[in-house]
Amino acid sequence: MGKVIALANQKGGVGKTTSAINLAASLAVLDKKVLLIDADPQANATSGSGFDLKKVQTSIYECLIDDADPTKIILNSEIKGFDLIPSHIDLVGAEIEMLNMPEREYLLKNVVAKVKDDYDYVLFDCSPSLGLITVNALTAAESVIIPVQCEYFALEGLGKLLNTINIIQKGLNKDLEIEGFLLTMYDARLRLSNQVVEEVQKHFQKMVFETIIQRNIKLSEAPSFGKPAILYDADSRGAVNYLNLAREILQRNEETRLKQKDKVMDK
Numbered sequence: 001m002g003k004v005i006a007l008a009n010q011k012g013g014v015g016k017t018t019s020a021i022n023l024a025a026s027l028a029v030l031d032k033k034v035l036l037i038d039a040d041p042q043a044n045a046t047s048g049s050g051f052d053l054k055k056v057q058t059s060i061y062e063c064l065i066d067d068a069d070p071t072k073i074i075l076n077s078e079i080k081g082f083d084l085i086p087s088h089i090d091l092v093g094a095e096i097e098m099l100n101m102p103e104r105e106y107l108l109k110n111v112v113a114k115v116k117d118d119y120d121y122v123l124f125d126c127s128p129s130l131g132l133i134t135v136n137a138l139t140a141a142e143s144v145i146i147p148v149q150c151e152y153f154a155l156e157g158l159g160k161l162l163n164t165i166n167i168i169q170k171g172l173n174k175d176l177e178i179e180g181f182l183l184t185m186y187d188a189r190l191r192l193s194n195q196v197v198e199e200v201q202k203h204f205q206k207m208v209f210e211t212i213i214q215r216n217i218k219l220s221e222a223p224s225f226g227k228p229a230i231l232y233d234a235d236s237r238g239a240v241n242y243l244n245l246a247r248e249i250l251q252r253n254e255e256t257r258l259k260q261k262d263k264v265m266d267k
């Protein structure tokens with residue numbers, strides 16, 4: 001059964017989509033089966049994974065609103081093991097349509113339930129908002145990755161996000177964990193970048209991933225070719241950084257799994 005992880009931060013441009021695509025690709029290259037669900041009406045994860053938005057006929061929108069079967073709309077990317085449920089601009093309207101639906105916070109969870117047995121990891125690329133669709137993703141997820149850009153005001157807005165996570169943990173999803181804070185767009189030459197790393201590490205300590213994603217032009221070029229960095233330029237720093245992140249996540253989750261197993265054996 002797959003582990004469901006949401007990539008969320010209501011701030012735009014911090015690296016959510018870049019991280020979602022490249023983490024999904026890296027996990028797949030490491031032999032995991034990964035499903036990326038694009039939960040942003042801008043559909044950047046869909047186009048960046050190599051799919052022509054004009055050709056997307058059925059998207060996550062229809063799964064939410066019309067109860068479409070998600071297994072029927074899964075797209076296979078160029079990388080074996082990396083699949084996608086696409087988004088569509090229509091998703092903008094979904095929030096309003098969802099308002100009057102029963103169990104409106106659990107709609108994505110129900111979608112995920114139909115697909116997660118086929119995958120090792122299910123990732124959500126969230127939109128830059130804390131609206132109902134993001135709440136749905138956080139309700140469906142077991143954990144959340146929070147990308148933090150090494151820029152001015154990096155910590156700004158994190159309080160609000162953590163507060164939302166807290167509220168969800170109290171009601172909709174008691175088991176939601178923070179998988180980690182991910183520092184993105186790091187530039188070693190800039191004092192500011194180093195200050196942000198120090199500040200975030202001081203604040204969130206062990207919750208910060210050891211892997212730091214550097215600023216790398218290949219990461220910003222790759223989406224216009226519809227490719228994850230690992231296909232666009234496998235030796236690029238960006239591709240290597242995300243492969244290391246995937247390894248770190250696999251290692252941590254393997255350790256937790258073994259610990260849980262020990263606990264069960266002790267009983």
Ligand SMILES: Nc1ncnc2c1ncn2[C@@H]1O[C@H](COP(=O)(O)OP(=O)(O)O)[C@@H](O)[C@H]1O
Nearest residue numbers: 012013014015016017018185214215216219220
């Ligand atoms: N590590 C990086 N190095 C260089 N450019 C990056 C990096 N991460 C993201 N970008 C670029 O920054 C912009 C915002 O990133 P994106 O992943 O779309 O953020 P979000 O999904 O949080 O809005 C995009 O143009 C993307 O290509």
Ligand SMILES: [Mg+2]
Nearest residue numbers: 016017040044
């Ligand atoms: Mg995005």
